[in-house]
Amino acid sequence: MTESLVAGSPNPLSHRLFARPEIGATAAAGVILVFFLAAAPAFRSGGSFFTVLYQSSTIGIVAIGVGLLMIGGEFDLSAGVIVTTAGLANSMFCWWFGIDLWVGALLSLAFCLFIGFVNGYLVMRTGIPSFLITLGTFFVLQGANLGLTKVVTGSVTSPDISRMDGYPLLEGVFASNFDAGGVTVWGTVLWWLGFTALAAWVLQRTRTGNWVFAIGGSADSARAVGVPVVRTKIGLFMTVSFLGWFVGMHTLYRFNTLQAGNGVGNEFLYIIAAVVGGTLLTGGYGNAIGVGIGAFIFGTTSLGIVYAGWDPNWFKAFLGVMLLLAVLVNLYVKSLATSTRLLRDSPGKADDA
Template sequence: MSQATTQAPVSAPHESSNRVKLGWSNRILARPEVGAAVAAVLIFIFFLVVAPSFRSPDALFTVLYQASTIGIVAVAVGLLMIGGEFDLSAGVIVTSAGLFNALFSYYLGINLIVGAVVSLVFCLFVGFVNGYLVMRTGIPSFLITLGSFFILQGVNLGVTKLVTGAVASPNISQMDGYDLMHTIFAGSFRIGGITIWNSVIYWLLLVALAAWVLQRTRIGNWIYAVGGNDASARAVGVPVMRVKIGLFITVSFLGWFVGMHTLYRFNTLQAGNGVGNEFLYIIAAVVGGTLLTGGFGNAIGVAIGAFIFGMTSLGIVYAGWDPNWFRAFLGVMLVLAVLVNLYVKKLSTTRKVG
């Protein structure tokens, strides 16, 4: 009896400590971005091994730039998916924004800054219409935005061909307002011989802002609520219609932003660009832990998903492989990333405490 009573005080604190540790580990594993982070580390190590040129600091910032061109719009798409909706027009509206700015300003002789503002109004209107139709008609956002996708794609090609006689916008590098717009949207600076594009800074700031909104604000709670169950959210006073329309408008706004970057980076745009990018945005969000059913995910995970795209697309080039294998290799990496994400999530929910 005396031996049993002396051992009890020793074992009890040990068991309590284990419960605390396991509780913290489960909380970490349950975070949406954990699976993507594990996949990103594995892919990063893989390319460090097979591609020596991938190891330089300049290569890392090139990867970050590539990721930012996907990640900026993917932030908004991720928020929209957490809110329970999709936007299949997110890829082509990037091209629509740039073409609108270029054609409107060039053929009417208007300053590019004014043209960019008018282009922004157009994109915001598209986002509003997408959201309004989804909420008013009850038609799934997949179908509404698929219609928007085809409309914008056709207008991009048809109007550009009608106005220019070709399928590309004119070169705008000599027009009024170009220098300022180029500096803002497509500028870069060098630190220690490394080129850092403004788009990378914008991307990181947007990720931080989105993460703060989701985790620290009432709007973030609303987004999770409408994605989980919009009927229940409406019952407790969440303005479901305003939240979802706002999310669609956010996608269009960041699509416009990347459209401005693309136009002022290359000075001209091909009218057929952007088709297919909507799937890259969605997959970046899914790889980052966002559920297709809505109500779960975060901005950091979406950013990691975009970073995986950047590593994969450029890692193949640095490794000296045939770029034609990019899609196949990308698909393998994405499947592995999703499997790791699902495995880690399953581990976090099945592991017993104590």
């Protein structure tokens, strides 16, 4: 009787397929890629494709952390400026004191992790929504980036670090590239794929991943069954800060200098990449692969518009449309996932049939 129910049910296999968080983003990425391949001849070269991957990686690395945090039910609006903070802390500290850049990079990492810890600690201990806590952090870091840079250098630009001790090795770690078949492949693309794979494994195969989903669905229920809610959420905020530090190091060691006002607004791009990739704004649902695909959609569109020769101002309008559509698709996918789970977990009904 169970077999007859499944056979007569509305395609449970297709339900399970379409209930995956990344399925909508995958379809959208395919449509957008084919569209720009047809509309922009310059988009069809291998070099253009790897440029898209590079653009996607600079957003996608931090978006992974933001997506994990959103699955855990929180937001971090300081994620954009912390990228710039990381680079400025490294460059100006070493320039002012004349020390090796490796020391500055480690101190910058410690500072960024501290910011993530403070964000998470304040959210958990005060009960104030993470939106407000991290908005405050955003303004503090934005002002400090501009103010301190001007005090130290006399301008809003960090000093050139290309001649300082430790630069060659750090450039190799954070801003390397190599030729592959006549195209340039940036190391950040490989780091992005690696971070995405690691995050996907943690979410789907580890106890920590189960904790993230549990606290995103209901922190009180998760706490009742022994999940370390405070520790897990603080860890998620620190993960965002770590990935922001990593991209900050890449930006610094690729361009040798930074504008103190950079990064403002990127926090919304990270959130959009996560939402387009199937992450619900309400928490408890999503995956890292979907966030990666969302970042790829961002890279494809931002450069596809340029290659097609269109006014780049339309890009923001496209992001708004994609965000609205993604929210609607995600709600539908979540309902499919819920109905599929109920069908799978109700053997008694099948036996009664």
